[in-house]
Amino acid sequence: MPIVFPFDPDLAKAATIPSRLYVDPVYHELERERIFARTWQLVARTEQLAQPGDYVVVEIAGESVVLVRDAQGLRGYHNVCLHRAGPVATGCGRRQTLQCKYHGWTYSLAGELLRAPEMESTEHFRPADFRLHPVQVASWGPLVFATLDLKAPPLLHFLEGIPARAASFRPEAMRWVMRKEYPVRCNWKVYVDNYLEGYHLPVVHPGLxxxxxxxxxxxxxxxYWSLQHAPLRPVQGNAADRTYVADATGSDAQYYWLFPNVMLNVYLGQLQTNVVLPDGPDRCTVVFEWFAHDPPADPATDPVWSRRVHFSDEIQAEDVEICEVVQKNLRSRVYDRGRYSAKRENGVHHFHSxxxxxxT
Ligand code: FES
Ligand SMILES: [Fe+2]
Incomplete structure (x- = not known):
């Protein structure tokens, strides 16, 4: 089966991408190397790395990575000891050095090998020759991104335009509220495709x-990103019946999607992030995190937040149900490619481009 696949940059003429991209394990591997190992990934929150010495272990494209804050700022390394590949960190915490969990080689937060016990008789062994392999790390607002690709352009190049447009939401003042994970039995791209169009709103989400x-x-x-504008309908009658009510300025909800797998949903003074993590050709996990300027003491008992999360759960359940059926049908003997609505599916076509x- 060919790895390359046809794609027409003209939306009105194009057919959708072949179904094998959603089911064949070959693409799962290829995407890991060519997409997830080369792009900026949303991996942590700035509050997890607020103080010098704070560290957190994350995973990017199947690699364990440790992020740390030292006196210079945020840094990141492959979590792979240069001796015999032990882990230099696990979980999260605060430390002044990173010590391998296997034979105890100790590295500074700048990645230099400081101490390697019982290596005196090893010829031409100089600790100064060993440094942990770095990754790129950068933050925006409360979010920490990293990329394995040392040649990738800076995060801000990739986000070009978003910080200015989202400035009025004051993302830098947002604080973490809560996190939820949803395992979904579909390819990560089925979930992203579905996110990128409002075409399914009338049928799949009658409430929304x-x-x-x-x-x-x-x-x-x-x-490298797209923005969906979804203005709220003006309130008629009882505003209490509405989950979202437009504020006096009439500001709309903004749904940013960042290639390949991050969504930033900004509305009414809160930020909700979604990260779609591929677990296999027909499985993914979607991680939701909420941020706000004035986080509640306990979102589970706060009436405004429990209502919000309940509504979000409902929408998510509707999306998951349709995505899982689509995933199964993408394996059908009779289906390969469809057509895009030129009016409603330009975001999906952009993702596919x-x-x-x-x-390829
Ligand atoms: S593998 Fe790290 S000290 Fe041996
Ligand atoms: Fe949806």
């Missing part, structure tokens, strides 16, 4: 459809 102005819904693609660019 009532709250949003579907006619005004639009997707604005940029180089980036897949095509990175994979």
């Amino acid at each position: 459809h009532k709250e949003l102005d579907y006619d005004q819904y639009r997707v604005e693609p940029h180089r 980036l897949l095509h660019e990175f994979l």
